[in-house]
Amino acid sequence: MTRIAIAGAGLGGLTLARVLHVHGIESVVYERDASPTARVQGGSLDLTVEAGQRALHEAGLTEGFRAIARPDGQDLLVYDHTGALVLRKDTPDEAAPFERPEADRPALRTLLLDSLPPGTVHWGQAVTEAVPLPGGRHRLRLSDGTTAECDLLVGADGASSRIRPLVTPEEPVHSGANAVSLNIPAIDRDHPALSERVGRGSLMVIGVNRALSAQRSGDGSVRVNLTVRGGEDWFTTSGIPFDDPAATRAALKELYAGWSPDFVELVDAATGSVMQVRVAALPVGLSWPNVPGVTLLGDAAHLMSPFAGLGANLAMLDGAELALAIAAGTPIADFEATMQARAAEAAAESAANLEVFLSPQGAARVAELMAG
Template identity: 45%
Template structure:
């Protein structure tokens, strides 16, 4: 594409920032609009792993792989599985040189992407309230702060409750019936040695087989973050009479709910620093597709919000952003670029969304004695990431010829 289309990216998370970075590398000047006041104005969550066959490919395309590797934690790939009594059921330690899925804090990833954009690219404090088609594929964007903009292409990178999505589909996220209470442990090796010993260098997953789980993970700077997970209705705290602003009331409730868990595991549930953060899990219908609408498309969670099992969400979001930017460069029109991008994104994200959503539902269903939840083969999983990465690069090279 030789002209300079007006490209508006709604959402300054990993997907939107990656798309903007690759577009700028191709000579385009996109504008990113985000509701947050600044890149670090809210807690973005814990740690995530970037896979060799998705997130790392996007980072390499953006010229940021070395910057990512400098921040990431190879040792964070370690994983263990315990039962609710603390007995180790399975362990995985990454081999020397294994870079298939290193960990990085979400905040570090977002800041890294933002810092490698041209100054002024991201317009903070711009919450989209309305996107109106103007004809010929152009749209008018109106923001809560009174600002407005017009664009030849609107890219919805605006996550769970995406206003941009409404231009393409009536699909809305559905609640999975699972709640997480986020817990945080600071200066863990000194202040919480029992937690440090359980979590190790990476990630620890524990379940009682009755729909309750504790998932804890090393972050940077001596922090461990965890999720206390259980099946519940959205208003569980109302039914249970629990004040979500009262940390001790929540702890008392969790001690009752997790009463069968051993004393070894209870510090993960009740020993956290600071308040619990309530999260509920939602997903879009999968596989999700839509008919082409001129001048608009979706990337990341706005396109394929899925369960967190497998860690595919952010990886796909980064790859979406990079691939859409490449398509805009290669195709002669924005319509052709969007069609090229969506034709690859739909089957890839649909397959992973179905498998991730199914895995979460099965996991949090009551486990019968003859159908235990077997831990994944992480060594094979890492091999598969590397194999698929090589296949992706081979296809990419063939398409360039």
């Protein structure tokens, strides 16, 4: 039986492993994290019917997903920086409850992990190098000093993929946006007024060349993201002391001076560490000629900015469709062509949306975009 190695235990890699398992095909997932809880896995995701939810259907996990999904998380409030409401989208009781519901990324990852045979994921073993062998096989060098060989290597290892260079020399480039992520652990208990302001789902506040968003998670926390247009060196040239969370929050409030205090108070309420993200993307429409014995999915194949909200959806659909192709004996090149065409459309949308969210025109353009 063909030995399939998957680099990366994110949602895409785990979906691939699960759908393969459903079809009686086993795989090994190599993951750099020491355990499932070794680092923060991110906030809430909205899974579309045609992508993320379709992937979970192929994985046989629809009921498990519905148990953790939050249909009311689809609610959306959009304000301009002065506090004027420009768009409100509530989820009516009669709406399709699972059209695009929110689900916490850690809960989704746990759902997928629990569906795999024990030992499928090798924790603390990142693929650091892959050496091509005759016949399309690869010898993997792992971060714990061991090696392994495989007939098919799948790079599901994200933006900084170690597998991508096997198929293309392209690397992500900075998008012109930088994001700072904060967390309010128990907003209902500690900040009830702010909780009401955020609502049941997501809040977006749009200014000139910057944005602030807040998104509720199922554990009662709210993730606050501040996104600013700037160069790749913005984190070092901004003057913000990112090694000191309290001083960082104070500096961020200054950065958003002139904004309504109703929203800047979200920065005050945050506690704990501060996450910095240089928003990067691979070229829109990236493709490569098929290389025997290796392929990519998710961010490794088509990293894009988060402004279309499709990254996790596409990664999961990639994983499911690749597994179905393997099970059916369909050429990997056919899977790649379909994935690349789909990703090109989404990446173009994401790049265009970034320009809208961080435009000089501000909230009016975002409201027009989100109302559709």
